[in-house]
Amino acid sequence: MEFLKVDDVYHTYFTKKSAVTALSNITLDVAEGEFVSFLGPSGCGKTTLLSIIAGLITPTSGTAQLEGKKVGTIDNEIGYMLQQDYLFPWKTIEENILLGLKISHNLKKDKIDYARNLLEQIGLKNVDSLFPKQLSGGMRQRVALVRTLATEPKLLMLDEPFSALDYQTKLNLEDLVSNTLKAFNKTAILVTHDIGEAIAMSDRVFLFSPSPGHIHKTFHIPKELRELTPFQARNHESYSTIFQTIWKELESIEPEEQY
Amino acid sequence: MNPKNNTELLHKEYLRSLNREKIWVRFYQILIFIFVFAGWEIASKLRWIDPLIFSSPSKVWALFIDKIQDGSLLFDLSFTLSETILGFILGTILGTLLAALLWWSPMLSKILDPYLVVLNSMPKVALGPILIVALGPSFTSIVAMGTIISVIITTIVVYTSFRELDPNYIKVLQTFGGTRYQIFKEAILPSSFPVIISTLKVNVGLSWVGVIVGEFLVASKGLGYMIIYGFQVFNFTLVMLSLLVIAVLATIMYQLVELLEKKLIKNN
Ligand SMILES: Nc1ncnc2c1ncn2[C@@H]1O[C@H](COP(=O)(O)OP(=O)(O)O)[C@@H](O)[C@H]1O
Numbered sequence: 001m002e003f004l005k006v007d008d009v010y011h012t013y014f015t016k017k018s019a020v021t022a023l024s025n026i027t028l029d030v031a032e033g034e035f036v037s038f039l040g041p042s043g044c045g046k047t048t049l050l051s052i053i054a055g056l057i058t059p060t061s062g063t064a065q066l067e068g069k070k071v072g073t074i075d076n077e078i079g080y081m082l083q084q085d086y087l088f089p090w091k092t093i094e095e096n097i098l099l100g101l102k103i104s105h106n107l108k109k110d111k112i113d114y115a116r117n118l119l120e121q122i123g124l125k126n127v128d129s130l131f132p133k134q135l136s137g138g139m140r141q142r143v144a145l146v147r148t149l150a151t152e153p154k155l156l157m158l159d160e161p162f163s164a165l166d167y168q169t170k171l172n173l174e175d176l177v178s179n180t181l182k183a184f185n186k187t188a189i190l191v192t193h194d195i196g197e198a199i200a201m202s203d204r205v206f207l208f209s210p211s212p213g214h215i216h217k218t219f220h221i222p223k224e225l226r227e228l229t230p231f232q233a234r235n236h237e238s239y240s241t242i243f244q245t246i247w248k249e250l251e252s253i254e255p256e257e258q259y
Numbered sequence: 260m261n262p263k264n265n266t267e268l269l270h271k272e273y274l275r276s277l278n279r280e281k282i283w284v285r286f287y288q289i290l291i292f293i294f295v296f297a298g299w300e301i302a303s304k305l306r307w308i309d310p311l312i313f314s315s316p317s318k319v320w321a322l323f324i325d326k327i328q329d330g331s332l333l334f335d336l337s338f339t340l341s342e343t344i345l346g347f348i349l350g351t352i353l354g355t356l357l358a359a360l361l362w363w364s365p366m367l368s369k370i371l372d373p374y375l376v377v378l379n380s381m382p383k384v385a386l387g388p389i390l391i392v393a394l395g396p397s398f399t400s401i402v403a404m405g406t407i408i409s410v411i412i413t414t415i416v417v418y419t420s421f422r423e424l425d426p427n428y429i430k431v432l433q434t435f436g437g438t439r440y441q442i443f444k445e446a447i448l449p450s451s452f453p454v455i456i457s458t459l460k461v462n463v464g465l466s467w468v469g470v471i472v473g474e475f476l477v478a479s480k481g482l483g484y485m486i487i488y489g490f491q492v493f494n495f496t497l498v499m500l501s502l503l504v505i506a507v508l509a510t511i512m513y514q515l516v517e518l519l520e521k522k523l524i525k526n527n
């Protein structure tokens with residue numbers, strides 16, 4: 001049985017003016033412990049698909065199942081990290097990382113210790129009583145990661161988590177997130193429009209194309225890259241080969257783009 | 260001179276200039292105060308203005324001492340102050356509750372929308388006579404005036420702020436399985452504290468208007484009554500005294516709200 005199974009999902013948004021079909025014919029599986037990426041230009045339904053997998057919206061048709069059960073039926077199975085950190089500005093860092101536990105009435109000693117440890121492991125010491133705006137963008141995104149991991153979700157979804165950061169911070173965080181997730185053997189889905197990031201971090205890349213959003217092609221990342229950290233992978237010789245392949249596919253999706 | 264010393268010196272110089280500015284601002288504030296009251300006193304003494312109508316600071320002061328000693332000022336003052344504070348608190352709380360209700364039920368908010376618009380554009384003090392007929396010429400109807408004048412605008416402003424929260428904060432809570440109540444408690448309400456505080460500040464002024472008008476209409480005691488009575492018997496010293504007392508009390512209330520603001524909004 002697959003860990004995550006998305007079967008024949010269609011989704012249409014209805015508004016007063018129009019009906020936009022954001023997703024059509026999405027079928028995919030993700031194995032436990034696997035890291036996959038959704039790559040594609042904006043507007044091809046990646047965020048919509050994550051919302052469906054998170055159980056936040058019900059697809060117009062089709063199903064998403066986690067370990068054989070419909071998503072959204074059990075709490076804390078999925079962690080979702082957004083493009084910006086969305087730390088609550090009026091809460092301290094500590095209150096922010098414990099938010100998930102508080103919401104699910106799980107503020108127990110061992111869980112709290114787990115969250116605090118996570119914060120230290122990720123390189124943030126003595127920030128518990130600070131407010132989010134006292135931290136830099138990269139630090140805030142790390143806090144957001146801790147907040148997401150604190151509830152020990154089975155599946156982690158990251159929606160363009162590094163796109164608002166500067167390049168160096170982004171490279172550092174890629175390694176950090178990748179190592180952290182590997183250490184906890186988490187299954188993860190990363191949404192990105194950065195080909196390099198998708199290759200460096202994942203085991204498999206789903207390339208999406210727009211109108212309506214569907215899976216254009218799936219790429220398997222070669223074993224030698226999967227074993228490396230994202231930073232090392234970017235310097236490996238097979239990296240540029242697969243980069244070229246995906247780049248060409250991506251070009252073929254948006255041929256009308258003018259430069 | 261080494262650069263570190265230099266920065267320190269410059270910083271000291273900067274602080275000194277800030278301090279100097281503060282002293283000058285205070286100086287001019289006090290100057291205006293003295294100028295207005297001294298001018299008033301002199302103009303009245305020299306009969307540039309009619310002392311019967313405009314009274315004078317010395318007469319107001321004498322009346323103030325008189326009324327403190329016979330306890331009548333404290334009596335009127337506490338009457339009006341309790342009406343105002345009650346009206347102010349009720350207006351803010353009811354307004355916020357109503358806003359929460361509208362947020363809770365989008366359907367209700369759609370239904371009530373035109374009524375809110377009408378009620379908001381209505382001059383609330385014009386409802387005074389109706390309130391008095393309905394509730395009787397009493398403490399209750401004056402408090403109702405103080406409340407009604409602020410409740411609708413509070414509802415509208417706070418509800419707008421509830422809806423302005425970035426939906427991604429709600430999404431964060433939903434991914435943790437948050438209920439609607441938890442979303443309200445953890446995100447919607449705290450995100451609106453700054454707005455609620457600023458409506459509090461506006462409501463201080465509004466409640467005073469409501470209560471004073473209410474007292475004009477019905478009361479036989481209170482600061483508003485002092486104004487209307489002084490006007491009728493042509494005792495303008497009484498009117499002036501009442502106005503000055505109201506100014507001081509309203510300012511104190513405003514300062515208390517600012518204190519609350521500092522307490523409530525920690526992340527500033
Ligand atoms: N709440 C919504 N209402 C209406 N249309 C939406 C909504 N959310 C997204 N869409 C539309 O659905 C399509 C896919 O959006 P999205 O899933 O955000 O794509 P991506 O994350 O790949 O950029 C876009 O055309 C977008 O305009």
Ligand SMILES: [Mg+2]
Nearest residue numbers: 046047048159
């Ligand atoms: Mg998106």
